[in-house]
Each structure stands twice: as structure tokens, then as C-alpha cells.
Amino acid sequence: MKQFAIIIPAYKPGETCRKLIDDIIKANFQSIILIDDGSGKEFEPIFHAFSLIPQVTLLRHAVNQGKGRALKTAFHYILNNSLPHKAVITVDADGQHLVSDMVKVAKQMSRKTNAIVLGNRDFSEKGVPFRSFFGNRCTRLLFRLSTGTVLTDTQTGLRGIPTKHLPQLLGVTGERFEYEMNMLAALKPKNIPIEEVAIQTVYLGENKSSHFRPLRDSFHIYKVFLFYALSGAASFAIDIGLYALFIKLWREDAPELFIVIATIAARFLSALFNYYINRNKVFKQGSRNSFIRYYLLAASIMLISAGSVHFLYAEWLGRGEIVLKVIVDAILFIFGFIIQRAWVFRKE
Incomplete structure (x- = not known):
């Protein structure tokens, strides 16, 4: 396992982190990069003990900066020091990733040397906390709609990444949990393949050790779609207001x-x-052509909306034209988001 470095971002770790590191070493992984993400003075003795382990390299943040920044700190360290690792495997510090699954990821990376390998969990199993089940389903749907990529588990922290892709991933935005989602969204445009391997779903104490904050961190993950919805709502209000004004004039x-x-x-x-x-x-983002693309899309959506509602009303139901309009436009709203992100405002 010499070719792999294990990266562990840690914020106020518990006893499970020490057991995790011991198990990783027993599995013959010889390089562990541990990031203290501003855990504070109370945890200095714990990290000092970790730093005395020969296989562990300790990197520190003076204050908490988030999981995304901790991962980037490790990526920078590997690249700046020209370490000989062919790939890195990122894991969580709370003990919810088993070493046997890390070995699975490592073996898959040995076969698929250009791909990023994700350890995907089965959220249909009994005992999965509702917030994890619900969050995964919502995120999978939004991720598929916005990127066109189908993944089983978009929030997994167990990821194998070839070192040659680290420079590109350092340019991905995000400092906290949203960085992991943004990383996945950036892979398709960068032509980086994705592989998935099934791993065990482990939740310790109803996942209470997780530092994921549902409201704040979900906002960072979903904010592009939320801002798109707010932009659409504001544009609708302006459209109605101007329409009323022009009618009077x-x-x-x-x-x-x-x-x-x-x-x-x-x-x-x-x-x-x-x-x-x-x-x-x-x-x-966008280019000079994005203006033309936008109005072509807007005209197409307007025609599709009118044609669909007319067809459904005249040829099928014969009633409920208002409800039909709402349903059709809701579908086209999501369709518009996908096309705008992938085509209208694509990064040239």
C-alpha cells in the first residue's frame, strides 16, 4: 500500500480516530496525512500523540476552516513536497469508514488508474438515520439534474483520487462540506472518470459524531439551485409588474x-x-455567446410551455388549463436549470 496516502481531516476527534489510525497502519498503509482543522488547545495532547506515530504526518489549521479547506491543505502538502504517492484516499475521522473498504477502494484504483473511486453506501439498509437517508435522496436527485451524472452516494467521504488530478481539484470552489459536492460536479467537465465500489454503511450513535450542520451546510451544497429559484421568482415578479404597467400605458x-x-x-x-x-x-460564469444561448433557451421554453399546455388541454383533458400550466412550467423550470448550467453558462 506504499503508493497510497490516507488523508484524514479531523475536527475535535474522539477515541474512534485513534483506533482508525491503528487499523489503517495494521492494513499496511504506510502514509497517513492527518489535518487538525482548528480543534483548539483542548485537543493539542491528542494530536501531539498522533504526531509521534511514524506513519502520521500532522498538518494544522490555527482555526477551524472546514473540511474542504482541510482536504486542500493536504493536497497542497503532497504536491509542494513532490511526495511519491500515486493516489490518495480520503476518509472521515469518526470511524464510519472501515479499513476493509479503504482496501477495496485501493484495489479498484490499481485497476482503474485514471478514475476517481467513490465508496458508495446502501441507504436502504435498516438503521440508517433519517436525515442521512433523506439528504442522500435529495442530493442525488439535484446532482443528477444539474450535472447529468448518476451516482449512488454523492456525500461519501471515502474517495480514492489519483495524485495527477489534485492540481485540477485545488481549483474547485468550496471550503466546507460543499467542496466535496463541487468536486464531483467538476469531474465531468474535466473529463475525469468516476468509479464506484460498494462499502458498508456504518453509523455510530445515530451519526452524532458528525460535524455536518443540516441547515448551514445543506445551504452551501444546494445554494446554486436555491439562488436559481430566487432569481426565477424575482424575474417572475418583475415580469408581472412590467406587464401591468405596459397594459396601462x-x-x-x-x-x-x-x-x-x-x-x-x-x-x-x-x-x-x-x-x-x-x-x-x-x-x-459564461461567455459572449451565453446571451444568445439564453434567449434561444427562453424562446424555446416559452414555445414548449404554450404547445404542451395547449396539447394537454385540447387533445387530452379538456379542462384544468391553470393546473396544467403550473405543472408544465415547474418541469420546464428544472429543465431550464440543467440547460443553463450545462450549456448557456458553461465555462468555455
Whole structure:
């Protein structure tokens, strides 16, 4: 196992961390990079004891900076010191990753030397905490919609990463738990393949040792989609407001066409606002062509919406046109997110 380095980000670790390190050494892994992510003076004796183990390299943060930053610190250390490891395996410090599963990941990496290998858990097993089950299902769905990649477990911390990919992964945004999700989202655009191996699902004490904060950390993971939803809601409000204003202004000047003109003008201006927000605040990237792509997408969605509602109403149900409109537009809203992220505002 000389070619693999085990990376363990640790924040206020318990006794399980010492047992984990002992088990890793017994499995013949000879390099462990442990990151003290600002655990504080109370934990200095624990980390000092770890630092005396020959196989352990201790890196420290003066204050807590998050799991993503801890991983990046380890990546920097490996690259700056030109360490001879062909790959790294990241694991959690709470003992929820078994050494036998680390060996599985290592063996798969030996066969697939260019791929990032993920240890995926089975969330259908009994005893899985509800927040973990629910969080995994939601994250899998959003990840598939936003990237087009199907993964069994998007939140696994057990990952095998070839060292040659570390420079690219250092450029991925995120400092805390969201970094792991952003890392996975960046793999497809970077043409880095993904492999999965099944691992055991272990939760100690209902997962109470986890430092994952459901509200704060979920926000960081889902914030792109949330900002996209807020941008859409704001654009809708602007569209309705401008439509009402233009109706008043042009009702008498163009009595036969004022509704059509007001609709087109309001939609164009609200879409311009939506384009600006999505490019600069939501996706934070794009090119000169993104403006043209955006309006092509907007026109396509408008036509698809009108055509779908008309077809469903005229050819199938014959009633409920308002409900049909809501359902169709909700589906197209998600579709628009996928296309905007993958095509309209893609990084050139």
C-alpha cells in the first residue's frame, strides 16, 4: 500500500480516530496525512500523540476552516513536497469508514488508474438515520439534474483520487462540506472518470459524531439551485409588474395589440434581468455567446410551455388549463436549470 496516502481531516476527534489510525497502519498503509482543522488547545495532547506515530504526518489549521479547506491543505502538502504517492484516499475521522473498504477502494484504483473511486453506501439498509437517508435522496436527485451524472452516494467521504488530478481539484470552489459536492460536479467537465465500489454503511450513535450542520451546510451544497429559484421568482415578479404597467400605458394607444406588445416587452426585460443575475450571481460564469444561448433557451421554453399546455388541454383533458400550466412550467423550470448550467453558462 506504499503508493497510497490516507488523508484524514479531523475536527475535535474522539477515541474512534485513534483506533482508525491503528487499523489503517495494521492494513499496511504506510502514509497517513492527518489535518487538525482548528480543534483548539483542548485537543493539542491528542494530536501531539498522533504526531509521534511514524506513519502520521500532522498538518494544522490555527482555526477551524472546514473540511474542504482541510482536504486542500493536504493536497497542497503532497504536491509542494513532490511526495511519491500515486493516489490518495480520503476518509472521515469518526470511524464510519472501515479499513476493509479503504482496501477495496485501493484495489479498484490499481485497476482503474485514471478514475476517481467513490465508496458508495446502501441507504436502504435498516438503521440508517433519517436525515442521512433523506439528504442522500435529495442530493442525488439535484446532482443528477444539474450535472447529468448518476451516482449512488454523492456525500461519501471515502474517495480514492489519483495524485495527477489534485492540481485540477485545488481549483474547485468550496471550503466546507460543499467542496466535496463541487468536486464531483467538476469531474465531468474535466473529463475525469468516476468509479464506484460498494462499502458498508456504518453509523455510530445515530451519526452524532458528525460535524455536518443540516441547515448551514445543506445551504452551501444546494445554494446554486436555491439562488436559481430566487432569481426565477424575482424575474417572475418583475415580469408581472412590467406587464401591468405596459397594459396601462398602451391600452389606449394600441387597443388591438396592447396585450401582445405588453407581454413581449415585459418578458424581454424580465429575461434580461434574469440573464444578468444568473450569469453574475448564480452560475458566475459564461461567455459572449451565453446571451444568445439564453434567449434561444427562453424562446424555446416559452414555445414548449404554450404547445404542451395547449396539447394537454385540447387533445387530452379538456379542462384544468391553470393546473396544467403550473405543472408544465415547474418541469420546464428544472429543465431550464440543467440547460443553463450545462450549456448557456458553461465555462468555455
